[in-house]
Amino acid sequence: MITVSNLEKSVKSGAGETFLLRRINLTIKPGEFVSIMGPSGAGKSTLLHILGMHDTDWRGAYELHGQPIHALKQKDRLALQKKHIGFVFQSYHLLDNLTVYENLEVPLSYRDVPRAQRQSIVSDVLDRFQIVAKKDLYPSQLSGGQQQLVGVARAVVASPAIILADEPTGNLHSDQAREIMELFRKLNNDGTTIVQVTHSETNAQFGNRIIKLRDGWIVND
């Protein structure tokens, strides 16, 4: 599903160059639940954003579903991203001026899903995540756990094959974190590939594979 070969990312620092990722080789198969771990500055989030195609400034090869991302134009990358990837953020990043319902509708509107179909999909997701009662509330009216629940719901609303989660429980209490991780496990059991960045050994145990990074290198897989 995801194949990364000799992936490198660096930034200029003074006259030299600082590497954030070095010679990353990685394959993630469909249905895997991968946890990327490592200390701060190891390059975990950088790798995740490259996989999510938010970052385009890197070297190496990256294939998604057999498509060579490294060789695609930005427009085609974006089309693949829309089709296959959902993203969950540590700080939820819900849109403050939209209701829960509208937040869930946003990814569908960017995929030009007709209105009637959008309504049907959003209703279904609200039901699945048991947040129907919250649909008309604004993010500021929800607890952190509830906001992240909506964040996950928003990530899956367009039915992506892969969910990339950047420390999804980093801002949550342990009970709320467990709920979210249970949710990821359920999604994974239903066939969604999940790649999460986490500092928590406990959360990493919800997955079936752990990749450890240090100073930009994979030190353990």
Add this chain to the structure above:
Amino acid sequence: MRFLYDVRHALRTILRSPAYAIAVVLTLALGIGVNTTIFSVMDAVLLRPVPVTDPDRVVKMSPGGAFYSTFVALRQDSKGLFSAMSSYADGGANVFTVDSTHPASIAFVEEHYFEVVGVLPMRGRQFEPSDHANGAAPVTLVTDTFWRLHLQADPSVLGKTLKTGEAEATIVGILPRGFRGLALSSQADLFMPITAATLVTPRTNYLADGEVRGSSPTALNIVGKLRDGVDIAAAEAAFRQTYARHVPNGRTISLEPITTAALQVNSRRDARRFISLLATVAGLVFLVACTSLAGLMIARNERRTRETAVRAALGASAGQLIWGFGVETALLMTFGLGVSVLVSTWLLEILGGFVLPGRVNVESLEIALSTRAVLFASFVATMAALLSAIVPAIRMSKVDVIARLKSHQAWVAERTRIRSVLVGVQVAIALVLVIGAGLFVRSLHNALSTDVGFRADRLAFATVSFTEARYDEAKQARFYESIIDRLSRAPGVERVTFGNLPLAVFAASTPVVRMGAERKQLSGNINIYYCGPGYFRALGVQVLKGRDFDNRDTPQSQPVIVVSAALARTLWPGEDAIDKDLSFLPMAHNARVVGVVAHLKYSNLRESERHAMYVPWQQNRIGSSGTIVIRTASRPPPILALIRAEISQVDRALPVSRLSTVEESIGNLVMTERLGASLLSWFSALAFAVAVIGVYGLVSYAVTRRTQEIGVRIALGANPATLIRHMILSSAGPTVAGIFAGLGGGFALSLLARPFLFDVESNDPMTFVVITMLVLGSTLLASYIPARRAARIDPLTALRTE
């Protein structure tokens, strides 16, 4: 459906930030409104001054002034050039409606005039050939303006008669709105056949022959419509030859397109230049509006950075993001466009009170917001949106998602750079406009404080028309005697006299011959003022030698005259002018100089000392009209109604064609200075406020952004004064750059304004220095307030923020 969804979302987003929406709409409305207004004026004066059919083919002979017989001969020999050719003259007479008298401009037109201009009445009928016959009953076409203002827009006026001058003219039609003849400086109220002129104003006969004089009232303007396929240059060459054949020693004539000829030749350049000045100012206001909008948009985008990043992360393409901003901006633009119509209407109403160079009365142009103006406004709005909203949106859509999610420093630095540029532009434009305003305000002040040679305050006057009331000289004398007697006894009146009034009622001129041992005729004509008893005392003119006119000056006594000091010096250099003799038309006898008076401003405030002479009306009883002059104890306005009432008491049938004050007349003479000062003051105040707010915002933003750094500096021992100086200096770059650019721009604007300045050099150092200091001081103050906030930051709180 998708579009409606986006519109609904955009509307909701706008409504959630009402202060932002109101600021954007008002800024847009102002920028668009000012430009639409100035474009409308430009359109009405320069681009489409006269609403004739096929304006490119309608031409006017320049300079004007030909006898009717010459015109007939020219037409006969130019049939190959023109499909129609005609002539007209601008005249005037009092028109008497049910309740009042109105001085009206009348275009006396030859039979084919309306064929040339291609204008048809909107009601009633066109002139018929029989209307142009000599001795035909007078008929008139009234303009829409006259119909609405003086005939109450009553459709039943058709067929009714209108007392016009000394004739009763039948109204046969009402002309369409906007058509008031072919000259912007003399907009006609009525159109009449040229043959009717002798009936309306018996002293005028445009069909009579005689010597051609450039501005003689007997001279006619010639207009023609070029035949299809006839080139204007070729037509001019051929017509010039024909003209030379019929007027062998005449001037070199040319054929001017009617759009050019609509402005007076001698003021065409000034009118264009002044409108260019207005357009420049409007352009600067537009730029200020755009920078202000861009500032608002950037601030708005800043608050929405995370939202945009999230949307991008959720799959929004750059196009979709820009589209979202675009819909929102388009909605705001539409609202702004709507409000700008109100702004334009309001500005046009204000401009209506002014007269442009070239005696173009803005009100008489009846400028309405046309389709062209609305199209122009839409173009301006689109430009404003592109410059202020879409460009920042495009930039934002391209910025790295991760950077924005993490509030990356690079993104912050870019925003700061853009803000700095905007503030620099705002300071520059504000300085340009304030310099312009300063120059015009000084001009206006200089003009209004010019010594006109008499006390212009508390001086009211009323002009009555004797011709229509069929007053002979004896009756005029009785009228003056009676009205002086009545008004002298009225409360609040200090003195009453009559006569021509400098700067208000213009004088005639005549050749003058010095009598005595060495006869000498002065070249050119000298202005002659007809005066009543106590004229100089009433006006407050300084009598340098001799005496004022009084009751000793009768038709039977020695003819006397008072001369200006300049005339006395010219005629009798080094001698006393008193008791010297002069001869002038229409006096049959010599007149003896009994007084010498100081120099007055006669026709405008810019004129230098010139020759003038004053004669007692009792000894020179001529004039179809008379002006009563009243010096009051208080400001004149309350007395005006009393003057009218007293005149009516003396003779109800005597028409009052003008009732005003000298101050108002002087006010009309400084219209250009007043218009420049008013517009530039308003606009510069606005730009100044935008610039000061911009500087405040820039420093305030820097303080907020650098809170942590400031906390560290305080923790390391920085004292408040050092911090304030540091914050002011680190944000001073845009202000300093703006001031340098503004000084350059101000100098360029002052060159454009130079012809309209009064006793002020365009590069007046005082204006430039004072205004620069003012702008610099204000921006420093605007920087100081947020900088002081920096000095009060609590280091512990600031360091905890991160």
